[in-house]
Amino acid sequence: MNVLVVDDDEVDREHIRRLLSKSDESFNIVEAESVEAGLSCYDNTNFDVILLDFSMPMRDGIELLIEFRGRPKEECSAIIMMSHSEDDALAEQCITEGAQDFIIKSDITEARLKRSIIFAKARFKSELRLHQATQEKKNLELKDSLTGLANRDCFSQVLAIALKNVATNNLNLGLVLIDIDNFKLINDSMGYGTGDHALIYIGQKILSLLPEGTYLARLGGDEFAYYFTYTTAFDSALHTVNQILQITSKPVILEGSVKVSMNVSMGISLNEQGKHTANELIRDAEIAMYRAKKQGGKQYCFFQESMQLQMRRRIDLENGLIRAIDTGGFILHYQPVFDQSGGRLWGFEVLLRWQHNGESVSPDEFIVIAEETKLIQPIGEWVIDTAFSELASWNKKLGKQLKMAINLSPVQLETDDIDQYISAKLAQYNLDSILIEFEITETALLDFSELTTKVIWRVANLGCDISLDDFGTGFSSFTGLQKLPISVIKVDRSIMPKTQDDKANKKLFGALIMMIDYLGLTAVAEGVETIDQYDYCRDIGVERLQGYYMQKAAPLSDELMEQLLN
Template sequence: MRVLIVDDDIVDRESVKRSLFKSSFDCTISEALNVDSALAACEQNTYDIILLDYQLPQRNGIELLLELRQAPKIRYETIVMMSNSEDEAVALQCIQAGAQDFLLKNEITATKLRRTIIQAQKRFELERELKDSFDRVKRLAERDALTNLANRHLFDETFKVAVSNNHRNQACLALILFDLDNFKLINDSFGHGAGDGLLIKVCKRISAVLRGSELFARLGGDEFIILLTNLNSPYDVARIAQRIQIAMQAPFEIDGKEFNVSISIGISIDNAQTNHSSEELLKYADIAMYRSKQSGRGQISFFEETMQHETQRRLALENGIPKALKDNEFFLVYQPVFSVDDSQLCGFEALIRWQSPAGLIPPDEFIPIAEQSFQIVEIGRWVAEQAIQQISAWNKLRSKNNLLSIAINLSPTQLNDLEFPAIVKRICNAHQLAPSLVEFELTETAILESNSSTLAVLDQLVELGCTLALDDFGTGYSSISHLNSIPLTTVKLDKSLMPLNEKRNKTDALVTGLVQMLKILELDIVAEGVETEQHKTLCQNLNVTRQQGYYFDPGLTAHAVTERYLK
């Protein structure tokens, strides 16, 4: 028998050991002097019984007992508490905390200790059997016997609490309700055994594509529901539902037969604006699932019509991006950038556009989707290749003393692309372009979200010879504090800082102050959104470095740039 004695008093420990040796137990005895050393011992070894002193230094024995009971990596042990206190309240407190017995130290004898240990172990065995029985009953009450998913009872109880918490936290919660299309036909044609086997495999396949934090439940028959909490946006629900649909595309094999199964999904959402009750959310999800059935089965439907159209649009764009890259639907336009001193052309900013078969898709619509789906990484590589190749071709038409630079926007997500600096180097080498003519524009968000990994990507670009610019300066609240945290050479004043009319005293004062500060920091300044003669004059008065905007030209195709500026 393996015994752990936890007591800081050496005399008491020796007394207990003598009683153990006299009790005819075949013992292996370990000792600990405090709670921490006892916990460490229990993590490394297993013990048949722990003889635990109530009064320990720093933390008492009950605290150790509670920690042992709650530690997932420590096996549940038989524990006998010991104390010099004759206070019955102490003994009762120890038993209530989970000890199997209690001994007064001055009453310990070999016979009494032996009897106490045997009784404690038997009591512990009975307690464990009772707990196992309770766990089995609880599992039967809360789990579906066929699929081992949560059952209707557990879902209802959890769902009510989740809705209440969602209202209190002003968060976003969603239900994904679905059933199998034509499941009754499979059951009737191939038997309930095949139907049950199919349900089990469907649940396993869907569970594999979930995040793991959802509540996945079987409501009955072939009807299932997934509860999603703490969502960032309703679009997250659509992406999960789409993953589920994709997972269902491969056939299922049951008893040597293949079954192609589709599911109809209905989605309802609760957020700070709606505050639906649990009953309403279930009803709305059911209505949405009915719409999916009516739409031809195998569909995804939201209860809210506006969300349905928006989500379908977003999913269509996300799924269309790989095809757009493959079919060359993306193209670049180039907005010219001019020197303020002499109004000479000094470079371009490359701007991406998407000409889909259905029409021109604005970047404000597809760029956020590309970022959320991480497809912006592939798009960013494509933009770098096209822009660098084009500026190199144009520079071959100009003298070496009058070369043009290219500005390329860099998404925060792209900063996680650790291969990007090497790709830029390869492209520059391939097209014989000096990296110093390539400027990458960062948003304030990219700087705020930077970490050691993303900063390393920026440092590598700078080491390569490229320059970094902070875009849209003047729109954020913390740009100033971050100007020195990134190796920037240029700051681009946001177009919102350009005055809208003649009454511009406050705007002029703001822009003047920002420009003066940036000059003190020895940064180049580019004014965006120059649209009028008034804007151009302001840039000259402020002596900013470069300017761009519709006053000069909007984004032009490569052919238009060549015709207008390079012939």
């Protein structure tokens, strides 16, 4: 039997050791002189009994007792408190705090100590069985007996704790409530046994789609719920919601070869303002779920109307982008770029435009969605193919060597073979690579990976120029200028002096142009919209200019080309 003796008095420890050595039972005794040493021994060895002195320097034995009993019951041992004091109140306190026995040191004999150890072990085993039974009963009370998932009471408790945690960690929380459409029809037409199997099946299917650690509950009947946390965006959570809708839309074969269709309706409520209680959040999700059912089922709704409209808008645009890729729904506009020395046409910046259901959707809106969904990769390839085709056609027609600047998204730069695609298209349209300039945004330099760096270098090694767009917007990375083959810098339009008296921007803009020139790079001014801006840029030696003052972006045509070249 393993026994831990925690006592700062060496004489008392020796007395205990001598008494136990006389016993017929074999004892493995470990000694500790302090609370800290006792804790260390306890963490490294399993003990059957702990003999603990009440009064010790620095920290009393009662503190160690309380710390032991704060741990899970299954990890504890039987504890006997020892003291020279005969105070009944002290003995009562020790028993109340979780000791199995209390003995006065002056009363300790071989028989008394052996009997105390036997009784303490028996009491502890009895307490442990009672504790386990209580836990099992509690677990049964908090679990759904059919699915084995948490029930409504348990979920409400866990959700309340989660709401407190997100409030202290600056997070937001969302709740998803799931209800099986026409579940009553399954029960009525196929029997309650089939209905039960359906509930078990759908609970397990939903659970398999949720991130590890997500708390799924059956609230009652055919309602399930789980919550998720997020900072600002919750695209991954919405992806899971769509997966649940998709997997539940397929008919399944249950026990007894019964084929069942189980579409679901889902309600989502958000706690972004931190004002909801657990029950209020569940209530709002239920309202949203019933709204989804009212609209035909097989879908989800948000409780917040503004969020609902926002997500509908996003889903509509995402689906529209997919259709546009298949049907060719994009068009390209070309912003003329002029070489300021002589005012010659240098070429064009390629700008993507999209008409969706009669609406001209802003690139600021749809490009973000395209990047988040990775749709920018096929869209970007279409842009490169179309722009190369246009440039080759017009250069051949005009007998010119006009150039084009094409934007590469950070997502495209994560594609290992983008340089191969560019090389193949250059060959297909018989284009010289020096006619192509690829723009990367300044924000891409904030966290460019090793792969991104290699991809940019491989594109540059094809002979294409690399330009840095939106320079000066607050994310400037001179490390990027050193590590990447950048030859052109486009100064952001926000820095362009608005008037002749705009001295602050004139100083900043002028300083940037001087720096770019000093580095031996080409400077491009965007957003030249007035004759004063045009004259200012020419006066300080900006090499290339583009903006409304010279020409707005538009599709290429014979009329436009004639105007630009003359």
